[in-house]
């Protein structure tokens with residue numbers, strides 16, 4: 001077996017022949033030779049390391065289509081981390097996603113190719129903030145979005161994602177729930193349930209930039225366009241959308257709605273990734289880039305596998321409490337009709 005430190009496997013021509021086609025429909029052919037060398041190395045390293053690559057739907061097409069073993073929304077990534085037999089998990093997403101994998105798999109090596117891949121929602125709240133909210137509303141259980149640090153998860157009763165937030169809130173049987181930290185997701189959930197929600201003013205820096213005018217302009221250009229929006233968008237955007245759901249739910253909607261023209265009001269890579277599987281659908285792309293998701297690249301993934309960097313650690317006592325909150329969410333899981 002060759003050493004992981006010398007990732008020379010296939011010639012450029014052989015790599016292109018073996019892996020170029022994976023990128024068809026999403027990456028210009030002129031770029032295939034560059035990506036194919038990395039894909040070849042990463043595939044070989046995955047085998048050598050007994051590693052699996054879990055990639056979020058916002059990863060670039062050369063990652064999403066080229067090297068990912070599993071792609072999905074935050075809930076799907078957590079479910080896959082919980083069930084994988086691999087010894088190493090390379091999390092192609094942002095830091096809270098890698099922490100969630102580590103919380104669920106304390107004995108595995110969890111790697112993130114760039115440690116700086118953060119999230120404005122995760123940065124918006126601390127465990128001390130959660131403690132203060134509990135003092136103010138002692139009878140209200142705390143639901144935290146998975147877009148939070150391990151410490152915040154550990155301070156909460158149960159986690160949720162955008163795919164199961166309503167079901168998680170309703171599963172508690174409480175009149176009032178503290179819902180953290182995404183205000184707009186919280187307002188969306190509040191519109192779907194009679195449970196009273198105490199909200200926090202956290203926002204996604206990517207989705208908060210969309211406005212209702214963006215949707216109206218799309219409809220003015222083509223009234224037949226089907227508008228799908230992520231629930232991290234402001235309420236006035238969601239009010240104008242035809243469908244609101246997690247990234248995985250938006251992808252499913254493209255498959256079942258029969259719409260010929262679709263606008264995904266979310267991160268830019270979503271349309272690129274989904275368009276490859278739906279050549280008959282015209283994607284209008286009024287998107288915003290997530291600078292954190294875009295820190296992950298094929299060269300960084302290769303380096304991550306060669307050097308086993310950057311390993312994600314969560315203090316065992318924090319992980320144990322956070323695991324309770326995440327596993328409690330996984331028991332509620334994904335409500336098929338709403339996700």
Ligand code: 13P
Pocket residue numbers: 057072073074075147161162163204230232245246247248
């Ligand atoms: P999903 O769980 O819907 O994939 O969302 C994660 C996220 O970070 C959206 O900005």
Ligand code: SF4
Pocket residue numbers: 094118119120121122147204205206207232267290291292293
């Ligand atoms: Fe965080 Fe928003 Fe980026 Fe998702 S898109 S990782 S919520 S900053």
